[in-house]
Amino acid sequence: MKLLLRNQAYRVLSLSRFFNAFGASIFNLVFVVYASTLPEASVAVAMANVVMMLPTLFTVFVGIRADYTKDKVKWMTYVGLFQAVLFFLAALVVQQASFFAFSTLWLINVISDVASDFAGGLRMPLVKEKVAEQDLMEAYSFSQFITYISAIGGQAFGVWLLGVSTQNFSLVAGINAIFFLVSALILFLGRAELSLSTPLVDSKSLKNEKLSIKDQFLTIYRNLRLVFLKSGQKNFGFMLFAILIINALGGALGGIYNIFLLNHSLLNFSYKDALFILQLITLLAVIISSLTGNDYFGKQSLPRLMMWVTLGASLVGLSNLLNQVLLGMLFVFFTMYVSGKISPKISALLMKNLAPEVLSRTSNFLGLLFTLSIPVGTACFSLVAVWDIQLTWALFVGLSLIAILLASLNLKNEI
DSSP, rough: HHHHHOOOHHHHHHHHHHHHHHHHHHHHHHHHHHHHHTTTHHHHHHHHHHHHHGGGGGGGHHHHHHHHHOHHHHHHHHHHHHHHHHHHHHHHHHSSHHHHHHHHHHHHHHHHHHHHHHHHHHHHHHHHHHHHHGGHHHHHHHHHHHHHHHHHHHHHHHHHHHHTTTHHHHHHHHHHHHHHHHHHHHHHHHHTTTOOHHHHHHHHHGGGGGGGGHHHHHHHHHHHHHHHOOOOOOOBHHHHHHHHHHHHHHHHHHHHHHTTTSSSTTTTTHHHHHHHHHHHHHHHHHHHHEEEEETTTTOOOOHHHHHHHHHHHHHHHHHHHTOOOOHHHHHHHHHHHHTHHHHHHHHHHHHSSEEEEEEEHHHHHHHHHHHHHHHHHHHHHHHHHHHHOHHHHHHHHHHHHHHHHHHHHHHHTOO
């Protein structure tokens, strides 16, 4: 928060990101509600769910394109204006409840989310240039806070708008467009603060644009390995595998609890109240973690953070295995609080050790790996949970112990 107040360039980027992310979130949940009003509601809702995941498949290619884009501030402004035009168009299309209108809105949502991803890739090198190295952890912790607040607030605001406007989807889409316009306007007014003395993309970097997709991915892999080596890690493979396991465990936790709480009471709360408390605990933990980027855990190395997270996850599983539901919830808070430090820590490492022209693709590739590990973990644990919930928690503990072992090896191998 202090960085936001004292660094004007970071403040411009953060405010612009907030309005862009808030705008991107407003229509996501509303789109699902719109899909449920169509004659083939189940098919439409299923397609609406795909919108959330589809842009992830393009994230690496979007990152490559962002790295090679020269005037990043100008293109970030163009992205905001483009998204505004898309949703003004959506406001016109959504007035009719037809499958053609739904398909058009589906395409608009996908294009807008890809555009937001592109804008995020353009933003990273600017943060690297405008924020001091010692402040990068705080910068990315606060960026994570913006992501969560925008997602929660945007969806809640969209649903509230639907309620007060008696299902006026056109109004919601129009207000959505206004948020994108504000994001672009902030960048336009603050462009002087974001100006650079030297370009982020030089002619030498542009020559690499002609590399094949295979060579581009090999470059990304080498960049990632270099980052972890510079941060003091000899074994890149162990580190990456441990992070993927942690991500899979974290992603599966909600799905396991959805089944676990059907037959296990949390202080005599109803099922829906217990689920709400779980979500509240998770969100509060990550939000508080994001606002305290430079606390004790924020200053720890990545392997040490992973040790704490995996230890917390194993205690969550063990508590629930012994039917200590309240204790398990307390460990969930601790685990999510510490895990909230990992993503900003990795982003800060990328910032410190990579050139601006390869930042976006490397970050997006890592994000793709982490995103794909979440549904895999959720699906596997959910299937076992339906069969035997106690076995599920036992497997959860077992996988946590494997992650602890990998994290300890990384800790031991620190240079």
